[in-house]
Structure formats: structure tokens, C-alpha cells
Amino acid sequence: MSQTQTPLEHTAEAVEKMDEKERSALVMQDRSLPLWASVLSAGFTFGSALCVLSLTVFAVFLHKLVAIEGIESLALLLGATALVPILGMVLFETGHARALAGLRPLRKRSGAMGPALLAVLALGGLATLHPLLALPALAGCILGWLISIPLSRWLPRDPGWDILPAEATSLLIGRDQHGIDLLNAPAKPHAFIMALLKSMRLATFISSFALACWLTLHEVLSAAAIAPTALISYGIVLAITDVFLLRSEIAPEVAKQASSVTAIAAVEGDTGLDGGLKVEHLSVSDRDGHKLLQDLSFQLTAGSVTGITGDSFAGKSLLLKALTAPHDLTNLAVSGHVSIHGQSPWHRSGRERDVDLIYLGAQPRVLPGSGGDNLYCFRSPDSPRGEHLLKSLVHNSDVAQHIIASPDATTLSNVEQKALAFARAFYLRPAAYLVDRPEDGSSELLRGTFLTRLREERRRGAIILLVTEDRVLLEECDQLIVLQNGRLVEMASATEIRDRESSGWQRFVGKRDLDSEEALDSWICAQFRRDGDDANRRAVCMVANEMLALACYATEPGMGPGAVTGTSPPGDTVCFEIKLFAGHCILRLQQAQPLSSGALAKAQSDADSDRALTQAPLARILRDSMSVENTVHNGSNWLQVAISIYDPRKSSPQSTPTSETTADALNRS
DSSP: OOOOOOHHHHHHHHHHOOOHHHHHHOEEOOOOOOHHHHHHHHHHHHHHHHHHHHHHHHHHHIIIIIIITOOTHHHHHHHHHTHHHHHHHHHHHHHHHHHTTTOHHHHHHHHTHHHHHHHHHHHHHHHHHOGGGGHHHHHHHHHHHHHHTHHHHHSOOBOSOOOOHHHHHHHHTTSOHHHHHHHHSOOBOOHHHHHHHHHHHHHHHHHHHHHHHHHHHTTSSOGGGHHHHHHHHHHHHHHHHHHHHHHHSOOTTTTTSOSEEEEOOOOTTOOOOTTSEEEEEEEEEOTTOOEEEEEEEEEEOTTOEEEEEESTTSSHHHHHHHHHOGGGSTTOEEEEEEEETTBOTTOOOSSOEEOOEEEEOSSOOOOSSOHHHHHTTTSOOSSTHHHHHHHHHHSOHHHHHHHHHOSOGGGSOHHHHHHHHHHHHHHHOOSEEEEEOTTTTOOHHHHHHHHHHHHHHHHTTOEEEEEOOOHHHHHTOSEEEEEETTEEEEEEEHHHHHHHHHTTOEEEEEESSGGGHHHHHHHHHHHOOSTTOHHHHHHHHHHHHHHHHHHHOOSSSSSSTTOOOSSSOSSSEEEEEEEEETTEEEEEEEESSOOOHHHHHHHHHHHHHTOSTTTOHHHHHHHHSSEEEEEEETTEEEEEEEEEOOOTTTOOTTOOOOHHHHHHHHHHO
């Protein structure tokens, strides 16, 4: 009896073996506005404006030949012939919309250039007939520029809706989506600007009409040309001031983009692997210059799973967005170097290229369209691999078929949209996955199948960067990145960090430089979260800053600048650890070699006699702490300092533990 292959078995085989035709189809290109489209848009609108202008010519002939010279037979003929430019205008406008369908903002902005170009030609034609004829239109254009550009910068823009407290309450509880749309819509120019432009255009019309009448009186111009001349002048000003108005508005392409994105060159002589994800000196700042991410640098190798942890507002999600799409960080300034496989994911291009990384946000991203379109990125699928991936995530063929067959994916439930986004990402097979809180909105089943699929992607060499608080996902990580207030305070083995944190120790790693003082203070302050801990923060920060200064000096072990050698491990970084106890905390600094007993004794003598305290960090450390000693932990040398602290719930900052209590606590630590 011959064996037959079931559809499910056939689908599973298709998952593992993707043919070259499908692989070549999995490419992307960024949204772009091509130059040819701008030129084509300007051409269509130029033709449409030319049709409108030609009507003025028919008006001149009708007035002169019929009204003045009395040739009645030409009235019907010229009137019928004038229908040609009218129909032409309809064809140009319709063709413009059909040829550039889906590019409405481009049609609006580039389309204004066609009438403006024709207006310039018409202005030259008026000047050819008589130099004075061009004056009203020229003056109107100059005034239009002054009104549209400089004045619009001084006057506030007109929003779509003014927020009233009572109405805002209704909006915020979810009763008025249109109100939210009005608030988010781009504001229009101030009403005073629009009123000035209208009055200026009308003034151009009437002044041009009056000038044409005067020229007719002096037999320079025919009476039939009076009204057309005024209309042409009005049209010239209308077309050119429309361009000025568009220039005064923020283009929709950049309205919600980052204020600046600066890609810096990679560090010379870097031996990092081109096949990994490399991040160097990544910083994100707001419009006031406040650093939201500060000088982050790390490298991830192929086949690694890295978790990002830290407190709320540490910048975890912002980091993933900055790596993927820095241009979308509205009003933020981004700088740094990011590369994957040696290529920058920041570069946007209309050319096709391979999918290098995928960002999976906490909220799934779906587009208006069917579930199948969203799964296969609006391509015709060449194999059932995407469908099988979706089935493997939801563990139900009926649910998978329901998601794919849905005519509008935006109507699916959040869990279904999440499964659809996961399946699409795995279908595209990027070099790196950047996943933000995959547990949010996911069922327990989906979290489990997602983890199983991540393991498969890891085995094929994909880089996985996770922001998560799910313990199961964190246990899957090889290493962890710890962020705090936008700074990278540590990057180490996940096992090492978990073991240390389970014992109560927290670690900070920073540059071996006095500029790290702010980051160190921020890290210490984060360890004291209780109300009334201000004095604890100040006391520990003072000692920590002196320890940092001690680590930055480098010669003979001693007490002053340029007098300490080997107080930090080799390299350009310093490592601190802290642990809180009842009545005191332990702060320690990793050293290349321990301080000599002579250096400690001399510093203690200076601290006791209050000598040289302005130049001796070690003496100030001894003065402000309970004890200072050299210790060894996990084969590394540490300078360990005990600092007295208080519990704000039980005591005041002035109260200190007794000597017996302190001694017992230190022995226990």
C-alpha cells in the first residue's frame, strides 16, 4: 500500500524548505515619492491650468467679434469650441487622479507647481503686451509672499478644535473619535492670513481691471481685453500664492518625523562582526536637549537572544524604535551608528532590498485589508508557509482560516492581530527581531507558541532583542541589557545578572571618566525609592563620586590627584555594586589590584586630622563612611565601603545606628 502525504505534512515541509522564487520575493522597499511622479503631477496640472487660461482667450474673441463687430454667426461656433478646453480640463484632472492614485499629498503639493509655472509665463505675456499690465500681478505676488511666509510664522495656526474641559472629558472616556481626529489634524493658517490673501487677490483683480481700462482709454489695449486681463492677473496671484501657502505649511511627509537623524561613522579599527547588530553611541534627545537615551553602545551576535530590562521610563521601548525607525520619533533628535550585516537599517530607499530587521511593537500593526493580505504583505503567496506559521501559533486550523479570510484585519481581536503580526514576522525571516513586550495582549497559548518559534529562529542564526517582563522569556535570554534613565548601566550574562539580583546586589557599569558622575548619581538614587530617602541619596552619592574620582586617578597608591594606580579594572570602564541592609549599605568598586595598607593608613590619618581633604578622595571616603576595606569576590578585587543609612519609615535622617548594631550588621554582610 502506497503512502500518501497529508496536506498538513506537505505544509510542514514547505515551512522548512522555502524555494528560491519565494525567497527572492521577500524583499521590501520604503515608501517614497519619486521624482517622475512630481514631474508628472506638475504636467497634469499645467495642462489643466492651460485649459482654464484658454477660456480667457475665447472670452476676448467672443467680446470682440460678436459683441463689438456684430458677427452673430460666430457666437455659437466660438461657444461650442470653448467646450474643448473645458472637457480637456476634466480629462487632465481625472487623468491626474488616476495616474497618481494613492499619492494625494503629492498631487496637492506638486500639482500647485503646474499652475504656478503657467502663471509665470502669463506674467511674462502681460509684460510683453505692456509693462504696466504686469504690475498688479507682480505686486500681488510680493504681498502674497509677505503674508504667507513671514506673517504665518508670527501668528498662531488655527486648530481643528479648541479643547473645552467638559467636551474633553467626553472625548477622553472614548465617546468621540472624530474629536481626536480633529485635534490630531494639522492646524490651518490663521484666519487673518486667509482674509488678507483673499482681499489682496481681489485688490489685484480690481487694480488690474482699472489699469486695463486706463490703457484702453489711451488706445493701448482693446476693450475686449479688459476683463480677461483682470482675470489673468487674478489667476497669476492665485496660483503663486497657493505655492507660498503650501511652503508655509509643514509637509505631511515630515509633520510627525524626528527633528533630526544623524548617522555617525563606525569607530575605526572596530573588530566587531559585520554579521551582527552593532550599536555605537546611540543618543536620543527631546527638543529641549534632554537626553532620553544617552550614548548607548553594544553588539549582538547572530543566533543570540538578548533581553532589555530596567525600570519604567528607562527607555526600553524607545531604544527599539530608535534602532528600527528613528525618523518616526516625532520632534526628537537621534544620532549614532546602527548597522546589521554591515548595512544601516536607518537608510530609507525606494529600491528593493532584503528585510534586515523587524520591529514587533506591543500593539500589533495591521493595515486596512484582509488577513491574508496582511500576512503575505499584500503579495500573492508562493507557498502555504505563512498559513502554516499562523496555524502553529494559534494551534487551531479554523482560527487560522478565520484570520486569513477576514476581509478587514483591523476588526480582528487583539489576540488574533497579535498572532497575525507574529506569523508575518516569522514569514519574512529577517536577520533580527526587535520585540517589545510580546506578552501584552497575548494568550498563554500564544506566548508559548511564540517562544517555541523564537527558538527555531535562533537556531537559524537570527538576532533576537526582547523588551519583556515575562519570566519565561527572560530565562530564554543569553544576556541582558539593563537600562536606567536612558543609560546602559550593565550588559552581562543573563545568569550572572539574575544570580546577583536574587542576592540583592545591583550593578552599574560606566565610562572611567568624571563625566560619568551624573549617570552614577542617577543609578544610586534609583536604589532609594522611598519617600524621605533624600538624605540617604545624598550621603551615598557623595561617597560614590569620591570612589569614581579615585578610579580616575592613576599612579602611586595615595590620596590625591594623579596618586592612585589600579583602582579600577583594565579598560575604559568602572564597575560599582550596591546592596542595602538595615541601617547601612555596601557600595563597592572593582579594582585591578587592591589598595595598599599604607595608602589606607595615610588616608585614615588625613581623614582624622582633617588634612588635605580637598585633594584626597580616599580620605574623604574614609571620613564619610563607616568602614573601607579591600575584598575579593568571584576572583575580582573590590574596594568595599559601608555607608550609614536610615529607614525613613522608622527613623529620621539625624538618627544613626549604634556602634554595636553597626558592627553586628557589618559582620552579617
